[in-house]
Every structure is written in structure tokens, then in C-alpha cells.
Amino acid sequence: MISAFARRLGQTVTVLFGISVLVFLVFFATPGSDPTARIAGRNASPETMAAVRHEYGFDRPLPVQYVRMMGRLFVTRDLASFVDHGELVVPEVIDAAPVTLSLVAGAAVIWIVASVAMGTVAAALRGTLVDRGLMMLGLVGISMPVFWLGEVANLVTQSRYHQTWLFSWVPGLGYAPLTQGPVAWFTHLAIPWCVLAVLFIGIYGRVLRADLVSAYGEDFMRTARAKGLSETRVLLRHGLRTSLITFVSLFGLDFAQLVGGGALLTEVVFGLQGVGRLTYQGLINLDLPLIMATVMYSAVFVVLANAVVDLVYLLLDPRVRDGL
């Protein structure tokens, strides 16, 4: 168990290094394009170009460039955006990260709880009207675009019904850090959480139901019933416990990509200055240092989230522990 853990940690470090090299090469060593011009931005003066070239060491060999770039990203954290008048990009990402993390983590809690409930109830009542109704609801959730749903939510909570008792607690759009008090943080994020979660409730609920229904055909479920256990216990302690394994792997991927900027649309609709929005701005302005920083940041998250999923896997499935 410990050795599996250590092995996994080693892999994570290796993968992170690989990604950083890859991203660096794509951005700064693509043949036929001068990274200086891209960093300095459009219509930069020759002096700026010269300064950039010297500062990043583009006149030096590639490994030196790589080390310098990583040093500026992670050690001195003074990578600056030339497009944005010398704004330091690392603090920008560090400011945006808690916003995205709060948004995604809150939504994740909602979607896990709701989808487990939905999938389990549907599987327990499989074939009935309740089952069909829940699955239909899930499909509706999947097919509603998040930006549309967000706008509708805003319309309802911010203007049309804002004065009613039901939504008067909803503050204006934007983010309130946890340091300003948990209540403000919570009220600012409650609606975005729900909106972001809807799609995933639909997907996860349906996936879990399918897994559970196929689990009913397994021999061990028949054994559990033959033991005289209640149907609820058979479903939860044997069926759900086993089906959670696919559920967790799916969750790790979705969570990581959302934290890494995939929640862009939700962030835009609710005026949240998160990582997705930051990446989006960087892309519009061709702000290479900013893009580099956000891409590295997402990569770190995807890889870390995957490592966490693998560790949860070890806890959930004893067969994985033994390397089977």
C-alpha cells in the first residue's frame, strides 16, 4: 500500500515534468516562429523585442531557456505580461485559482450527492415510472447548455424575482472570498454551483444507474440477496460500493478539467474572475506568458487530481491494491 503510494507520487512528478517540457517546446521552440515577437505582443517596438529576447534568454540554448522559464514561473514568479503593460501573470493565476476552486468544489459536492441519490433511487425502482422520470430529468439536464441555464438563473434571481422572498438573498454577480465570511462566499456561489452541477448530475446519475442495473446481474448481488439482507443493504453495501469505482474515475477527470479552466462559461455568465476566464483573456490578447502560466496551472491540477483518483481507487478496490 505504502509502496503503491510512493510509486504513484513518483509517476506524478515525472508526468508534470514531461508536461512542462512539452508546453515549453510548443510555445517557445516551434520552428519558424519567433517566441520573442509572441511574448512582446503585437506591434512591439524593436527595443521591447531586444529586451524580451535578452530577458528570456532566447539567444541562449533551449535547456537554458527552459530552466529560466520554469524559474520565472515557479521560483521568482516574476513572469510578466508585455501585452498587459507588465502585469505579473503568476499572481493573476494565484488570485483566480480560489475562485475557480470554490466554484468547482461546491458544484462537485452538489452533483455527487444529487447524482448518487438519483442513480440509486432509479436503479432500485428500475422499470417503474419513477425510474423513467428521473432518467428523463437527467437527459434534460445534460441537454441544457450551461450558459443558457446560467442566464436564465440570472434573469430569475437577479431581476424578475429578486424582490420576492425566495431570491432576495441572492447578491449581485461576482465573487466574495471566504476571508470575507462564509455567508457572503456561500450566497455568491450558491446559484453558480447549482447551474454548473446540473449537467453533471444528469451524466453521473445516468451512468450510476446503468452501472447499478448491470450490477444486479452479478453473482455477488444474488449471493447478497440469498444471505437474507434487505434490498436496501444489498443495493448500497454491495451494488453501490462496487459501482462507485467507475464513478470515481469519471469524477476525477471531470473535476480536474473544470478546475483547469473548463468552467469558463459558468465563470463568464456569473462574472467570476476564475482561471477559465483568465485563460480566455490571454487567448484573446495572445498573451503568451499568461497562457503559459494557466496551461501549466491546469496541467498541475489534472495530474494531481488523477493522482488523487488513483489513491481513492486503491482505497475502494482491493484488487487494484494487489496490482491485479
Next chain:
Amino acid sequence: MTGAAEAPLLEARDLSKHYRVGRQVLRAVDGVSLAVRAGETLGLVGESGCGKSTLGRCLLRLAEPSGGTVAFEGTDITRMSERALRRMRPRMQMVFQDSYAALNPRRRIGDLVAEPLRVHPGPDGRRGRDGIAARLAELVRLVGLPETALQRYPHEFSGGQRQRINIARALALSPALVVADEPVSALDVSIQAQIVNLFMDLQARLGLTYVFIAHDLSVVRQIATRVAVMYLGAVVELGGADAVLHAPAHPYTAALISAVPEPVVGAASRRTLLTGDVPSPIAPPPGCRFHTRCPVVQARCRTEPPVLRDVGGGQQAACHFPLG
């Protein structure tokens, strides 16, 4: 027949097949030497994990041996190029346990049986359409199916009929040697007898040589002329079927025979029960592999591995203290 001992059709010398399992080595087949004479049936018996199926595949080089040689009709096929091996393929064929998995469910029986005929030219050049049709008709009659079977799909047949189809396909190119891996163990008892009889009839008519792999001793006794008993990757006893099964020299063979439930009331009382399970082939016991379960184990067996040696009556056993 020139007075000297006839050369065997198939001869394996010190054949082994090792698999890497993590950092360990699984010795599925570990230094097996045996010969199969033309026209005989060698029964290969043993419990699951003893390596009998792997050995069967290595004999036809369907699995690449890790060491040792296999000579077929005097030619070493283990060092042969893929091209040269392909030219040998028509002479040696295989029949598998799972009759359904061995047949592509989306193709008609006629196509499935004709495939080898289309791929390999016959003794007098490539076969024409009529030549193939005539051969197909001959093959299905040979295995006791109606000619209409050729137009139908695998799922339309019962397990026994599907095994007949697999046999027809194996015989399409008139092989000299057929390796049959548990060909009757998935079949119902009343069907098993039909297929065993078919194997014996075909041998008598076509002069086939069989390597018949099975865990069922009574089936092997019915069909085999000689028997090789395997335990943990090695042959522990080898000899004429009647000699080995009536007067076993190795304690493992004796225990295996006594464990067979006979359809005779009261037969179970004269039984030597083995204790425990077969050890893992990843870490086989030192000395004699069987010493952990042997009812007549002695000190020497725990340290010194026995080699296969003559015990009289054309019988060989790998035991320091063969049964009298």
C-alpha cells in the same frame, strides 16, 4: 519403418514458457520434454494452472516458447521464420474449449470452414471455387453435420454442433497433428460422449495424431494411448494410458485418480484426500514441486528436485520414491 526406432511426429525438448508478472517470473511451462508418435493420442492432464494449455500452444508455436525446442516432422519450428512457419501451419491445427468464442458470430459456417482453404493452397495448387465447395461438403459430412449447416450462423447451433464445426475447420487442410485444448469440458455429459467418439472415429479414418488436453481423467483414459501428467509447469509422469492410470508411479497421479468422482455408489470411501491447493507457479516450492501436498513426502523431497526417470513398463515419473 527401417528397423530403427521411428522418429516422432512431434518432439519437445526442455521446452519452457515464462511470463513476467510485475518483478516476478511465472514459470507456466518449465523444462518439458516429450515426444508424440505418429498416429497416437497423447493425453495431457493436470489441474488448472499446471501449464497444460500453455504447453499445447507452445507445441504449435501459437505462443512463443521462452526456451527449448519443438521439432515437427524432424524440423525445429521454434527457430523458424514466420514465412516458413506459415507453410507448416496446414500440417498442425488446434481445437479450443470454447466452441462459441472460436467462431466469428457474424460469418456463415461455410465461410468459416472455407477460410483456411482460401488462405493456403492445396497440394496441387490453389483450389478453385468448385474445389472448395466439394471439400466443404466433404468436411461437414465427416464431422456428422448436414450440408445445410454451411449456410447458417454459429449461434444457430448447440455447443456440441459448434465443436463439430471447429473440428471441421481444423481438418480442412488435412493436418497430421491436431492439438485439442479441453475440447469437451464445456459440453454436457450426453454431448461429451458424441464428441469423444467423433475424435476417435476421425483418428481411425484419417490417421490423425492428437495431443488431447483435458482435466477429466476418464475422458483422457478413453481417448489417449499415452498420458503426460503435469503439475506446476512440469511433467511429473509419462507413460502408456493404461499403465499410468491403473498403476500410477507418482503420488500426484495417484491422488488425482483417486479424487475423480466415479458414477459408482460407494466409490468415495477408498480415497486419499490431498490437502491444500496447488501452490502458485510464481513461487513453486523448492525441491519436488509436489512435496507440500504429497501424502508420502520425505526429507529429501523438500530439497532435491526429482527428474523424470524410467520406473519400468515404459513409464517415467519425476519422483524420488515412486509408488510400487
Next chain:
Amino acid sequence: MGSEAPLLEVRDLTIALPAGRGGWTRIVEGVSFSIGAGEILGLVGESGSGKSMTALALMGLIDAPGARITGSARYRGQELIGLDRRRMRALRGAEIAMIFQDPMTAMTPVHTIGWQIDEQIRAHRRLSRAGARARTVQLLSEMGVPDPERAAGRYPHQLSGGLRQRAMIAMALSCDPSLLIADEPTTALDVTVQAQILDLLRRLRRDHGSAVLLITHDMGVVAETCDRTMVLYAGTVAERGPTAALFARPAHPYTAGLLDSIPPLRGARPARLPQIAGAPPNPAERPDGCPFQPRCAFGHDACGVRPALVACGAPGDGQAVACVLPSEGRPLPARLA
């Protein structure tokens, strides 16, 4: 047994599955039998004979949608067919327990075997966690599992097939059931391990007093384990009786054919194995008359009507056969043992 009421009495059990367009396919048709306390009854048949369905019906575990189960199965006088879920659950695992063919797939992979056995004990007995575990360890040890404390903490995939099946049997016996249903308990095991497990099953009666309904396709397993035997063919009872009588004087051509088609391990080796022609019919395509008639060497006009189960063999020993031959005065010859 005498006048004592049997432990389980099954009368005319029929299981039908919906077959589209309002039709029904009968998987099991009018099966009747009884098991006395502490008795081992063998239920033999080939795939599709309905033997596993019969067992699942007794346990109330048939969950095929729309399955229709009729007839009666009385356990200690209580009707099992149509029993409400709650009371069925109280019986399952406590009074009637079941073990399955493949102990690898039949145990939940993510819980230790000790956890799974504890779970069953605590479902039926008021016992603390520690109390349940103590019983689990004791049961594992009785079933011949070496180092039972440690084994209880292991997951199914970490044990060998034989140990897994011992754990499965320990679990089934954990609440001292009066009836154990074993569905092909040794089919997935090697012969040397099968011999150990069969030995264990025979000892159950002595140590636990449990009756066993042993379902198998293997005549050898039946011969050495069962007091009485029932042969199923195509969902119907072909023949039943005391095992010794049935093996010495099989009255149904199917029983006789089945016994003949097993290659002998001793004595002369037959040039050809006696074989039964053809294959068992699909449940949807069973003939109206005797279901074995199309494959039977003795088939004649009288077989066009489904034969009833009639007593045969020595009077009073309970052998009965669903075949017209004995009543036509030309029973099958006795087998040479």
C-alpha cells in the same frame, strides 16, 4: 423418516417466463420432490434442464421480469411460493442458505470475506461486531481454512478457489440453516479440491445436521454424495429414487444413457462410448409428449403423451420414473456395477 413430515415438500412447481405475444415458455414443468431433515438430495441435469431455476425459485431469487411461478413448496409447513418479501428474507440465509458455483464471482470483490460472513450473521442474529467475528473465525476454522483470523481479513481474490469455496460454505452455514442449497458447488474447482469440498459437504450433515439440495451435472458427484437423486430433463422430472437403486437399475432411458456415456475409469475401455443422439430441446421447442422421445432409442407411439411419474423398482424404496416402459412390462435391464 417414517410418518415424519419432510423438511421441504415441493409439489408441481412450474416456472414460466413470458415469451412475447402473450405466450409463455415453461422452464420448469410440474416438478415435485421432498427432502427430509439431514438428507442429501441430488438434483442432476444438463444445462437448460431447469435445475438452477428450481433452486432459485425456492429461495425467491428469480428476478426475471414477469416470471410466473406456480405450485407449492412447503418448508416446515410454511408455503414459500408467494411468501411476502419480509418473511422470505428472514428465512433466506437463516433457515435456507445457498452456495453458488463460482466463489470468485459470487462474493463481493470489495469486502473481506470476514466482513461478508459477519454481515450475514448480524443480519439474522443479535450479535456484536466482535461476537460475529468470533463466530466467523470459528466457522472458517471448522471448514478447514488454515489461519482463520488472517483469512477473515482477506479479500476474495487473495484466496485460492478451494479456500474461497470453503469461505462461501462457512458463510452459508453461519446461521445454522436446516437446508443448504448448493448449486454446482464444485464445478469451478479442480478435482483434488472438489474431493475436499465434497468431503466437507458430507460432514455437514453429521456436524450441523443440515439437509443439502445438491445441484450438479456430474453423476460421479451424485454417486458419492447423495442419499437420493432426482434426474431432471428439459424442465421435468425424468426419474427419482434412492441413489444406489437409481444407479444400479436406472428406469429411465435418459438416466441409463447418461450413466453409460461417462467413460469408465476402471475396467475395459469401450471401443466406442455409448452416446445419446442429438441435444436437449430448447425450452420453447419441447415436444408435447415425452420430452426425451426424439433422442430415445425406445421411443414409440405411446410416448406421444407426456408420461406421468410412476413408481418402479423395489416396492417401498421410492424410485419413480416418468416413462411408459416399466408399465408396459419391459423395464430397462439392471446395469453391471
